[in-house]
Amino acid sequence: MVLINFPIAIYLRKCWETRKNEILFNFVETPILRYFETYYKVEYQEYENNDPKDINILWKKLNQIYDRSLGKSRYRISALYMSAIYASVAGILAHLFYYYYDRLGLVQADIYSAIYQIGVAGFAGGYMYSLFLLISNLQKRQINPSDMLWIGFRMLFSAPISIALLVSFNGIRANTVLLGISFMLGAIPTEHLITGMRRRLRKIIKSDDAVKEQLGELRKLQGVTKAHAERFINEGMGSLVQLAYADPVDLSIRTGFSFSYVVDCCSQALAWITFGDSMHKLIPYNIRGAMEICNFTNELERNTNQEEEVMDEEQRYSQKTLTILARILDLDETALRRTFYTICYDPYVQFLNDVWQPDWN
DSSP: OHHHHHHHHHIIIIIHHHHHHHHHTTOOHHHHHHHHHHHOHHHHHHHHTOSSOOHHHHHHHHHHHHHHHHOHHHHHHHHHHHHHHHHHHHHHHHHHHHIIIIIIOTTTTHHHHHHHHHHHHHHHHHHHHHHHHHHHHHHHTOOOHHHHHHHHHHHHHHHHHHHHHHTTSTTOOOOHHHHHHHHHHHHSOHHHHHHHHHHHHHHHHTOHHHHHHHHHHHTTSTTOOHHHHHHHHHTTOOSHHHHHTSOHHHHHHHHOOOHHHHHHHHHHHHHHHHHGGGHHHHGGGTOOSHHHHHHHHHHHTTOSOOOHHHHHHHHHHHHHHHHHHHHHHTOOHHHHHHHHHHHHTOHHHHHHHHHHOTTOO
16 A cells, blocks of 8 residues: 555655646736636626735635645545555455465365456556556656546456456466466556447447547547547547637646646637638648637737837738638638637637736737
């Protein structure tokens, strides 16, 4: 138990504060106001009623929101749950060892000892995978309480899964081949094991097309791999619309992805739901998502707080670019300008733009 809890202790001592600051330090005055106005209207209304206004009220609320989802107490409870399951399973295996070998004798318990040894090998493989997962996530600074819950689940079922998969062998005996296979089955990553079982079940009930459609839709975004898309789907983000209007702070906490990556994905999704596959035509012009559209619109409106000569030059270039984009998309230039304005002044886009570059205004 000490060994598997060691990476968690290091994470809480060295990395937890860094991970928290990575997200929360993006929220200066304008972004934090925009965040609560967009995602937590009730708390924002309570703030508006304060006189005089104090931005520290919202900052404390934001810290409370973070701690509810990813506070150190959540880690301690999850670690306790994981350790309790590990101790329970290890205790059961130790009791079975005593029962079969001391009470029944090796000859009488031959078939049972074979099953027992396979179960122990599966448990050992599951333990190895769990330790590898924690160390790997520690390096990425992405340990979440849910990781420990999944590790507890894996420890609980690694032995039964190995036994169930190998018990079909005729005349089962605990030879080295079966023990090796059992260990490898226990070491298969949990998500791969469950995903494989789900895929098999979906083929049986012929529901595989729906999942492929979700994966295909999310993978249209730059930087979203199959593994990332599956992670978003597991968190309930099965479509671009859901991803576009998701709370990026909450989503970053739940997925373990960096805050800047989640913000970029939300920004791309907000543009894709308007332009669809035509977004591929805009990417070469450095318009990847809603934030770039917002910046482009600010240049068209001379709203970049630059010197007058710089703003004039930006507006000229942006106007020429708008003409080119309208021709590429086969849209009326005035209509395209209005579409850009609509995207830019969406409150969700305004928040993303503020939190990405708070000094733009």
